[in-house]
Amino acid sequence: MKILSLLPISFLSSFLLLSAPSYAQNLSAPAAQNKNPTHSTPLQPFVELYTSQACPRCPKANEQFAEFAGTNDVIAVTFPVGIWDFMGWKDSFAKKAFSNRHEAMNVQLGRRGPYTPQTIFNGTKHCSAVKEKNMERRLDEVANTPNPMSIQYNGNQLSVAGNKSELEIWVVDFIPGKTYATPTSGQNSNKTMVYHNRVTDLVSAGTLPANGGKLNAHCIESCAIIFQHPNHGEVLGAITYPDNSGFENNT
Template sequence: MNIKRLLPLVFALAVSAFVSPSFAKAPSAQPNAKSPAPKTEKLLPFMELYTSQACPRCPKGNENFSNFAAKTDVVAITFPVDYWDFMGWHDTYAQKGFTKRQEVLNASLGRRGPYTPQVIFNGKEHCSAINDKTMSRKLEATSQKQTELSVAYDGRDLSIANNATALDIWLIEFEPGETFATPKSGQNANKTMVYHNRAKQISLAGQVSESGTYHVPCPSHCAIIFEEPDHGAVLGAITFPKTPALNTALN
């Protein structure tokens, strides 16, 4: 499903949402000289799915994304959005912050507006989650860039080495594994939808421009995204704990 927006308006509204006073209160990355030295982790490609319980193609897109992520060495997060709620069913997982992120990312990609089910790869490419082959091709096209960045994380302190450029550090709290929802009305009434690593909260932990150790506490299961400023390319992502246990719930 497509939703059209004029690019300047989308960008202005979305950016203003990300710099609002409430959003600015997110945990700030602060130097911490007493941090432990956890094991260095490999940055993985980052895939983010935008989906809605009111989108008729999304049950299949969610399923494809879940299957693709399960067999691919990536960090994959599902973001439920709210802009299709007017169609008769209010998405039970959607958050306005997820919608705003998708709008800003689409503006940076040169699109007039977002759509569902949309997968964005490392902030640089996108496609529908309906086609597995297209997802494979897009992931391969955005996984070629090498980075010297070295990171380690223990759930509280984030150590960054070999960095000499500005990076936005995003903290995403998510429900690990697969969760499910069954809309009671609307386009997907009585259809059970699967969510792979469903996002619960997203916040900008801070911006770093050099190597160091920073305080970025994780409340439960988290993904940390290393992204160029102004929603540029994603260098990679990590998760904590490293291998989250499958948590299946029926709603």
């Protein structure tokens, strides 16, 4: 500023006029980002836990999963499923869409059927969630190679460029942090179960062709956007909206 104050007034005026467009653009950029947040950061590994309120090993596994998610750089969500509803207690959070995904993912994994408590890592590795060390090992096996894709998302529209193959986009709405449930009968009667980033809705936003495009992908409040090969194949990774919504303080 001292240098500018020594310049002739006419020269200073010309300098400010010439630089005004870029200066104004720089000022407006933060405001635009606050109004319509976008994501251009690399995809993070996506870890999904499938759990049931009638599963005797799930209360402890849910706790282990919450600890695992809190100490690793991943996007981790919990899908409640009704796989054991026939045992006398109907899972209060389960939805058919969650069970459908659970079954389809296990088909791709080459398994005869799904199980609980099951964690799946980027659609290619899986293990029980009972022991945190097992989840750590599986996470290490998931390749997290840099992805050249350019991603922009404002909560309603997703714009992607640079993907090398066709991708199906999933919108996973969830409640950030911890929520709880206490079954009143069945295997876990009167046991309080914790849920980390409990999923409340799952919707396919459609398929993007190779080299990208745009899709409408509405996020209700907090969500993960999954980038997955079609037919429940490999997951390239995920982003959260708003930024870091999967890592907020417990609720």
